Amino acid sequence: MIPTIRDVAKKANVSVATVSRILNGLTGYSDKTKQKVLSAIEEMGYHPNAVARSLNIRRTQTIGVLFPAVSNEFSSALLHGIEEYAHSCNYSVLVCNTSVDGNRTMRYLQVLREKQVDGLLFVSETLQEEYIKALEPMRVPVVLVASETDDPRYPFVKVDDRKAAYDAACYLIGKGHTELAMISGTRGDPIAGTPRVEGYRQALLAHGLSFREERVAYGDFFYESGAAALETLLKQSKGITAVFAASDEMAVGAMNYASRHGIHVPEELSIIGYDNIRLAGMIHPPLTTVNQPLLELGQTAAGKLITMIETGSTVPSRMIPHHIVERQTVRDMTIRI
Amino acid sequence: MIPTIRDVAKKANVSVATVSRILNGLTGYSDKTKQKVLSAIEEMGYHPNAVARSLNIRRTQTIGVLFPAVSNEFSSALLHGIEEYAHSCNYSVLVCNTSVDGNRTMRYLQVLREKQVDGLLFVSETLQEEYIKALEPMRVPVVLVASETDDPRYPFVKVDDRKAAYDAACYLIGKGHTELAMISGTRGDPIAGTPRVEGYRQALLAHGLSFREERVAYGDFFYESGAAALETLLKQSKGITAVFAASDEMAVGAMNYASRHGIHVPEELSIIGYDNIRLAGMIHPPLTTVNQPLLELGQTAAGKLITMIETGSTVPSRMIPHHIVERQTVRDMTIRI
DNA sequence: CTGAAAGCGCTTACAG
DNA sequence: CTGAAAGCGCTTACAG
Numbered sequence: 001m002i003p004t005i006r007d008v009a010k011k012a013n014v015s016v017a018t019v020s021r022i023l024n025g026l027t028g029y030s031d032k033t034k035q036k037v038l039s040a041i042e043e044m045g046y047h048p049n050a051v052a053r054s055l056n057i058r059r060t061q062t063i064g065v066l067f068p069a070v071s072n073e074f075s076s077a078l079l080h081g082i083e084e085y086a087h088s089c090n091y092s093v094l095v096c097n098t099s100v101d102g103n104r105t106m107r108y109l110q111v112l113r114e115k116q117v118d119g120l121l122f123v124s125e126t127l128q129e130e131y132i133k134a135l136e137p138m139r140v141p142v143v144l145v146a147s148e149t150d151d152p153r154y155p156f157v158k159v160d161d162r163k164a165a166y167d168a169a170c171y172l173i174g175k176g177h178t179e180l181a182m183i184s185g186t187r188g189d190p191i192a193g194t195p196r197v198e199g200y201r202q203a204l205l206a207h208g209l210s211f212r213e214e215r216v217a218y219g220d221f222f223y224e225s226g227a228a229a230l231e232t233l234l235k236q237s238k239g240i241t242a243v244f245a246a247s248d249e250m251a252v253g254a255m256n257y258a259s260r261h262g263i264h265v266p267e268e269l270s271i272i273g274y275d276n277i278r279l280a281g282m283i284h285p286p287l288t289t290v291n292q293p294l295l296e297l298g299q300t301a302a303g304k305l306i307t308m309i310e311t312g313s314t315v316p317s318r319m320i321p322h323h324i325v326e327r328q329t330v331r332d333m334t335i336r337i
Numbered sequence: 338m339i340p341t342i343r344d345v346a347k348k349a350n351v352s353v354a355t356v357s358r359i360l361n362g363l364t365g366y367s368d369k370t371k372q373k374v375l376s377a378i379e380e381m382g383y384h385p386n387a388v389a390r391s392l393n394i395r396r397t398q399t400i401g402v403l404f405p406a407v408s409n410e411f412s413s414a415l416l417h418g419i420e421e422y423a424h425s426c427n428y429s430v431l432v433c434n435t436s437v438d439g440n441r442t443m444r445y446l447q448v449l450r451e452k453q454v455d456g457l458l459f460v461s462e463t464l465q466e467e468y469i470k471a472l473e474p475m476r477v478p479v480v481l482v483a484s485e486t487d488d489p490r491y492p493f494v495k496v497d498d499r500k501a502a503y504d505a506a507c508y509l510i511g512k513g514h515t516e517l518a519m520i521s522g523t524r525g526d527p528i529a530g531t532p533r534v535e536g537y538r539q540a541l542l543a544h545g546l547s548f549r550e551e552r553v554a555y556g557d558f559f560y561e562s563g564a565a566a567l568e569t570l571l572k573q574s575k576g577i578t579a580v581f582a583a584s585d586e587m588a589v590g591a592m593n594y595a596s597r598h599g600i601h602v603p604e605e606l607s608i609i610g611y612d613n614i615r616l617a618g619m620i621h622p623p624l625t626t627v628n629q630p631l632l633e634l635g636q637t638a639a640g641k642l643i644t645m646i647e648t649g650s651t652v653p654s655r656m657i658p659h660h661i662v663e664r665q666t667v668r669d670m671t672i673r674i
Numbered sequence: 675c676t677g678a679a680a681g682c683g684c685t686t687a688c689a690g
Numbered sequence: 691c692t693g694a695a696a697g698c699g700c701t702t703a704c705a706g
Contacts, residue, residue, distance in 0.1 A: 002476070004698090004699055005700060006700095014677085015677040016699090016700080017677060017678080017679095017701080017702080018677075020700070020701060020702085021676095024701085027675095028675060029675060029676075030675060030676095033675080033676085045474055047447070047450055047451055048451055048700080049392075049451065049699050049700065050451040050452045051388055051391050051392050051397065051452065051453050051698090051699080052392050052682090052698070052699035053699080053700055053701075054388050054682095054700090055386075055388050055389050055681095055682045055683065055684085055698090055699080055700070056681080056682050056699085056700055057682085057701070057702095058682075060388065062431075069417075070413055070416055070420060071413040071414045071416065071417035072413065073408070073410060073413075075413065076407055076408040076410075076413035077408045079407055079413075079432070080406075080407050080434060083407060083432055083433070083434045084434065087434070087441075092433075092452065093432055094399075094429050094430065094431055095416070095431075096420070096424075096429075097424070110384070111387075113384055114384055114385055114386065114387040115388065115399075115429065116387065223615070223618075252619050256619070256620075256621050259621045260621075278409075278560070279616060279619065282560050282586075282590070282593070282616065282620070283593075283620055283621075284592070284593050284596045284620075284621075295408075341683055341684080342683065342684060343684095352693040352694075353683090353684080353685090353693090354685080354686080354692075354693060354694080355691085355692060355693075357685060357686085358685095360684095364691095365691060366691060385683085385684080386683050387684095388682090388683080389682070389683035389685090389698090390684055390685075391684090391698095392684070392685095392698045392699065392700085393683085393684055393685045393697080394686095395698075
């Protein structure tokens, strides 16, 4: 029914080997043969079967991407970068939404292994021992995005979270703020939690300010938790003039809390976020924040993975530069009005 | 190196046929044989090769999903629903970001065809003649999501855009507004453009209000265009008290314009959006909008596609119910204060 | 420049 | 209950 390479060969009066060579741009056939074959392909509407090809060459030109959650701006911007780069290199991407569920992750790993993906990208997820055990025998390259590990077999691509948080706090201090507070992401999160608190702390100390436990509240990176965290901070401590939130969503949640309670941003309270997702520019006043180049992170990670796949060698990890995007939520206290 | 079914068979002293039967849960082997085989599999760390299997059974348990743009809340919520449902049915999903580019779409179609996907989902894209020509010989089911066609071979899953827009306008009218305006999406867009303007128009007429061209401005669904559209409306026509925006992003853009120009929402201007993406609940004041159940749209579409794949029959299209989510951007004019 | 044949790792009648 | 063998649609030495 659907024509195969065999049918094409028959029609063009050549062997399948010749058709295969032409299809793959190899050498070893006359121009006349090539024309014959090409027109047979055209006439029959032949399309090669990549599954058969993959079985032979043991390459599927497909990578698997595991996300803890797919439906937020952060993930989708990364996915965009990954897909774009992969497509430009002729790779397809299989998306897997693990829902932060270890069991789902393990099942996906199984599926991806059986489907013979050429490589794997772990987004925003730390490599559990269990995953490593499953990954090892798969013998395919793995790259982490917006995550980190010290196992050299698994390179990662991310922003320097500690430094970015340090810079955010310094920015606030540079604007004359001395009464800082922080809305952290999930307590103990080894990637986007602890390092950002640590960077914030170091910035305070570097400027002779004291780090006060009651001036750190913990959320979960999502919008809803931002308001609750600000409420906690305001209850626990008086005199705060600026807060650093470890995600834009939490920053916006905090801004809403402020707005509902008649606290003016930035006049009475300054806020700086983290991520620079589109949301940051959509609210009023627009949010000053730390830019994570998500598209670039995705592209770079896909690039590293594909390099590893195609060269068989391992590549170094990479810190992508961040920067602060100044908008309108931080008051400059050094200017007297 | 990596064990195959052959190695397992050898180790367990049975034929590959028997191993295959056990692997696939067929009948025709003793319990003793089963144990022998299972422990051989265990010992060797054998994992079946789905590519080889696919070549045989000509099913890949993979579907392709084409998006015009992947990095926005709308697409990612749909993707979430699609991926979730597909995964629950043991299908994997290959994402393709067409960037609203016909050439890219055609190339993806080619790749997906070669990779032998079992079915295709078109998200927010109309089926061009060119696509249909490429789709036809692929002989796999196709379902449209948040889009529409009258070709019965391609079922679709969407909200009734005309009716939803009608309801949005009626909601405004029900709140006592008579001076309505609309921020439409892309002019002439056959799915999310024209039908929404038409629904809005019909609602006006049904209530004895006149539809005035100068009270419709066109954006492109995205944030940036919302502000410009509101500016245009306000310049073209005096006395507007309420506006219906054909997307939440444009509604928020309009709210920002209002805020920057000292126009209070909802006291001086009411706004209703369309989509109910998370953004709608994150801004201040929170946006009243038309809810499109995106997760459900995605799930339903994936369900229909998989049904078509597995039964070989075609399924009917489906309109998913929408509803209005009342928040705080529409003033009730029927209440005297 | 070209073809016959083995093989990629499975599944599935068919025969016993 | 079990196995030998053909076949899925390709690629790739090998030989000429």
